[in-house]
Amino acid sequence: MLGVIGAQGTIGGFNPVFVFVAYAVVWLLLFGYVFYLARRQADVRAEIAELRQEMTQRPREQGPAAPPSPRREG
Amino acid sequence: MLAALYLALVVAPLEAVQGVHQRIFYMHVPVAMMAYLAFVVVLVGSVLYLWKRDSKWDALAKSSAEIGVVATTLVLITGSLWGRPVWGAFWSWSDARLVTTLVLWLIYVAYLMLRSLGGPGPRIARFAAVLGILGFVDVPLTYVSVFLWTFLHPKPTLVPGGVVPGPILAPFLVSLLAFTLLYVYLLTQRYRLERDREELAALRQRLGL
Numbered sequence: 001m002l003g004v005i006g007a008q009g010t011i012g013g014f015n016p017v018f019v020f021v022a023y024a025v026v027w028l029l030l031f032g033y034v035f036y037l038a039r040r041q042a043d044v045r046a047e048i049a050e051l052r053q054e055m056t057q058r059p060r061e062q063g064p065a066a067p068p069s070p071r072r073e074g
Numbered sequence: 075m076l077a078a079l080y081l082a083l084v085v086a087p088l089e090a091v092q093g094v095h096q097r098i099f100y101m102h103v104p105v106a107m108m109a110y111l112a113f114v115v116v117l118v119g120s121v122l123y124l125w126k127r128d129s130k131w132d133a134l135a136k137s138s139a140e141i142g143v144v145a146t147t148l149v150l151i152t153g154s155l156w157g158r159p160v161w162g163a164f165w166s167w168s169d170a171r172l173v174t175t176l177v178l179w180l181i182y183v184a185y186l187m188l189r190s191l192g193g194p195g196p197r198i199a200r201f202a203a204v205l206g207i208l209g210f211v212d213v214p215l216t217y218v219s220v221f222l223w224t225f226l227h228p229k230p231t232l233v234p235g236g237v238v239p240g241p242i243l244a245p246f247l248v249s250l251l252a253f254t255l256l257y258v259y260l261l262t263q264r265y266r267l268e269r270d271r272e273e274l275a276a277l278r279q280r281l282g283l
Contacts, residue, residue: 015094015159016094018095018098018155018156018158018159019094019095019097019098019155021155022098022101022102022151022152022155022156023079023083023098023101025148025151025152025155026101026105026148026151026152029144029147029148030144030148030256033144033260034260034263037260037263037264037267038263040267041263041266041267041270044267044270044271044274045270047274048270048273048274048277051274051277051278051281051283052277054281055277055280055281058281
C-alpha cells in the first residue's frame with residue numbers, strides 16, 4: 001500500500017508533490033497529444049471529402065459530359 | 075493504463091531510501107523505452123525508405139519521430155521531477171545520461187523541423203531519412219552512457235541478472251506493456267494522418283489548388 005499519510009501531507013516522511021506533478025504531466029501531455037491527433041485527422045478527412053466532392057462536380061460545370069461508360073447488365 | 079497507474083501508485087511498495095519519489099520510476103522508465111522504440115522505428119523506416127523509395131516508409135519514420143519527441147519530452151520532465159527530491163537538483167550538466175537524452179531530443183526536434191520547414195517532396199524525405207539514421211547513433215550512446223561515465227544516474231537494474239524485487243518488477247512490467255500498447259496506438263493514428271495528408275496534397279495538386 002501507499003504508506004501512512006502524515007499530518008503535514010507527507011507519505012512515509014516524503015513529500016509526494018513531485019510524484020503528483022510527474023504523473024499529471026505525463027497524463028495531460030499524452031491525452032493532449034491524442035486529442036490533437038484526433039482533431040487534425042478530422043480536419044484533414046473533412047477537407048479530403050470536400051475536395052472529392054469538388055472533383056465530381058467539376059466535369060459537369062466545365063464542359064460536355066464524358067460519354068457514358070458501357071454498363072453491364074445483369 | 076489505469077491498471078498500470080493503480081499498480082504503480084497503490085500496490086507497489088514504498089521504497090526504503092527514495093520513498094514515494096521512487097514511484098516516478100514506473101512512468102519514467104517505460105516512457106524512456108517507448109522513446110527508444112519510436113527511434114528504432116524511425117531508423118527502420120528511414121533505411122527502408124532509402125532502399126525502396128516508397129513513401130509509406132517515410133510516413134512511418136516521420137510519424138514515429140513525432141511520438142519519440144513527445145516521449146523524450148516526458149522523459150526529460152519526469153527525470154527532472156525525480157532528480158530534484160532525490161539528487162537535490164532538477165538538472166546536472168555533469169550527468170552523461172541527462173545530456174545525451176537532451177541531445178537525442180534536439181536531434182529529433184531538428185528532424186521534425188526539417189520536415190516541417192522543408193515541405194513535402196522526395197528531396198527533403200531523403201535528407202530526413204539520413205538524419206533519422208545518423209541521429210539514431212545517440213540512442214545506444216544514451217543507453218550505455220551510465221556505464222561509460224558515472225555521475226548521478228544509477229546503472230540499469232532491469233537487466234538479466236539484475237536485482238529487482240517482484241513487488242517492484244510486476245507493476246513496472248504492466249506499465250511497460252501499457253506504454254508499448256499506447257505507442258502502437260499512437261503510431262497507427264499518426265501514420266493514418268500522414269497518409270491522409272499525402273492524399274490531400276495529391277487531391278489539391280489534381281485540382282490545381
